[in-house]
Amino acid sequence: MLERTSESLIHQPDPVDAPWWRxxxxxxxxxxxxxxSNGDGVGDLPAVTDRLPYLTALGVxxxxxSPFYVSPMADAxxxxTDYRDIDPLFGTLADADAMIARAHELGLRVIVDLVPNHTSNHHVWFEAALAAxxxxxxxxxYVFRDGKGPDGSEPPNNWKSNFGGSAWQRVDDGQWYLHLFDYHQPDLNWQNPEVRAEFHDIIRYWLDxxxxxFRVDVAHGLVKREGLPDFNGVNHDFGPEGDRLPTNTSPFWDQDGVHEIYxxxxxxLDEYTAADPTHERMMCAEAWVQPAERMALYVRDDEFQQAFNFPFLATHWYADALHDVIELSLRSNDSVGAPTTWVLSNHDVVRHASRLGLPQDLPRPNGIGAADPQPDEALGLRRARAATTLMLALPGGAYLYQGEELGLPDSTELPDEVRQDPTFRFTKGVELGRDGCRVPIPWVKDAPSFGFGPxxxxxxxxxxxxxxxxxDQQDGVPGSTLELYRTLLRIRRERRLGNGGMEWLTGxxxxxxxxxxxxxxxxxxxxxxxxxxxxxxxLPAEAGSVLVASGPLTEExxxxxxxxxxxx
Structure with a gap:
């Protein structure tokens, strides 16, 4: 017999007029x-515009x-180098305008990436800094400091780059600059009013x-602790292997000063929305932050509207772990009146169709190579379909990563010589990095590049x-992963699941x-x-008939x- 939990609703439904982003x-x-669109082997904005009807039909x-700005592409x-123009690799500003206009014609809103923690080392500001x-x-x-040691030849502190090695690079005059990522990506100094004013202007430029x-890259990293002290902790993670320390115990992540910026x-954003209430603007934080109470600070009603739920993404395929992360996420965000924003894959992690095909008692890998234990393809896809079907039933928003609607696995066959992720280079191959989830997606089986381009x-x-x-192998095919996603998104919208309340069932x-x-x-x-x-x-008979399932039921x-x- 189906039983409700004693607490009944652990999350209340949204009002009818809830903002779209909830x-x-x-x-x-x-x-x-x-x-x-042009056959050079790199995707571009005109091709995005051409494919927008596919996304409308998908139901998003x-x-x-992800970024399309002018860049030397050291980190994709x-x-x-220029936040107000399009890299020729992807097209022109006119192409961006056409893409935005066409998306709006089709009823799709457009979110663009904003990268505020660092610039390129070829940005005019950084070139001026090197000359000064x-x-x-x-x-x-930027964050320049003198080095340690009698001749300043040692880095200012012991911080490590997120891609491996030191987070400091020395310049010709002997000073060092901070780069929490690639040395081609110097960190900006967010204590500088000029930096703050510049990004206010960039935000207005794209809103205009x-x-x-905006999706805000490394939203938890802009402010560093006063004095830049050494950090002797370990890297933070959200899986069972993580140290579970609050993220802000490190001197470069999740410092309280970020909240004033946002x-x-x-x-x-609110100013633009007030000027045109039919065009409500929003921003989403990429903030790898724990515990949940710290994460909730980013989605208070005067900061971000959304923040990716990375603890959910990192949860292994165990029922009790999923139950706990769902409840904790809802309760934490409800405490500040914010929706929870669910996600299972993106351009920075192994696709969940592969991740869930690995043994679930092992750490989450940073890339999979041909010499590594291979995911069970069938198991991974079955679990990925089940995980997505669970995720899209949860109250709140959700993000899908291109190709997951096809059940696409990571590419685990990439030879070392084609890898482009800085992580692979900086760790000398110890960490393979993210190239496997970034391989161009397939559109037509029997076409060159699988229809990715001409x-x-x-x-x-x-x-x-x-x-x-x-x-083309899945379109209109009953039971295909593409048709499953289309069905899930249609029913989710019809039944307003994203705006729903939630209660647990036992029994x-x-x-x-x-x-x-x-x-x-x-x-x-x-x-x-x-x-x-x-x-x-x-299945409980009193719950009604099957609306959709991630796979076939048994004969019984x-x-x-x-x-x-x-x-x-």
Whole structure:
């Protein structure tokens, strides 16, 4: 017999007039790997514009584009030289304007990436800093320091780059500059009013061009602790292998000073929304922050509207762990009146169709190579479909990463000589990095580059196995992953699941079940059951008929292992 938990609703439904971003499903486009219009092997904005009807048919509400700004591409565009122009690799400003206009015609909102923690070392500001003397106003835009030791030949502190090695690079006059990532990406000094004013202007520039908001890169990293003290802790993580220390124990992540910066940005967004209430602007934080109480600070009502739920992404395929992270996320964000924003894959992590095909008692890998233990492809896809079906039933917003609607796995066959992720270079191959999840996606099985572009060129080689995942192999095919996503997104919208309340269900014999009810403001109830156990489970007859399932039920109508169903 199905039982409600004693607390009943652990999350209340949104009002009918809730802002769009509280429940939006947003599709991440990694431009260089989405679609190519000119055959040079690199995706571009005209091709994005051509493919927008596909995304409308998929059923998403908005798109987020990873950086398309002018860049030397030391880190795939996250090293920016000009925040107000498009890199010729991707097109022109006119192409960006056309893409934004076409998206709006189709009812899609447009989110663009903003990279405020660092610039490229070829940015005019940094070139001016190198030409200027120590202590100059030009150097004060970045984090320059004298070195340690009698001749200053040792770095100012022991901080490590996120990509491996020291976080400090020495320049010709002997000073050092901070780079928490690649040395081609010097960190900006956010204590400098000139830096703050510049980004206010950049935000206004893109809002004036019609964008609907921003995804903010490394949102937890802008402010560093006074004095830049040494840090002897270990790297933070969200998986079982993590040290579980609060992120702000490090002197360069999640410092309280970031919140004043984002309150200023929110004022600008609110100003634009007030001027045109039909065009409500938003921003989403990429902030790898723990515990949940610290993360909630970013989504208070005068800062970000959304923040990626990375603890959910990093949770392994265990029912109790998923139950706990879902409840903690909802309760933490509810405490500040914010929605929870769910995500399973992006351009920085192994795709969840591969991640979930690995043993779940091992750490989450940073890339998978041909010599590594290989994911179980069938198991990974089955679990990925079940995980997405669970995620899209949860109240709040959600992000999808291009290709996941095809069930696309990571490419695990990339030879070392084609890898481009700075992580691979800086760790001398110890960490393979993120190239495997960035391989161009397949559109047509029997076309050159699987229809990615008009030629056979692709900036990263596509594995032969991608042909079976191509859009043309799944479009209109019952049971395909693409049709599953289309069905999930249609029902999610029809039943307003993103705006729903939620209660847990108990009463199942197997404790490897995650079961909940999404309760719409109208009172309509959608029961969701995910079976992570080894044996099929009986579905509650009183919950209604099957609306959609991530895989077929047994002949007896039971829910098999690694399968999620919606009932109503």
């Amino acid at each position: 429940s939006a499903v947003i599709y991440q486009i990694y431009p260089r790997s989405f679609a190519d 509400d908005a798109i987020w584009l 565009g996250y090293d920016v 003397a120590p202590g100059s106003p030009e150097r004060e835009r 061009r019609g964008v609907d908001g 309150a200023g940005w929110r004022t600008i 030629s056979a060129e692709a900036w990263l080689p596509q594995p032969a196995a991608y042909g079976a995942y191509a859009v 199942f014999d197997d404790d490897a079940v995650v079961a909940l009810v999404n309760v719409a403001g109208s009172g309509e109830r959608t029961t969701v059951v995910a079976n992570l156990g080894a044996t099929p489970v009986e 109508g039971r829910l098999p292992t690694d399968t999620t169903v919606w009932l109503g």
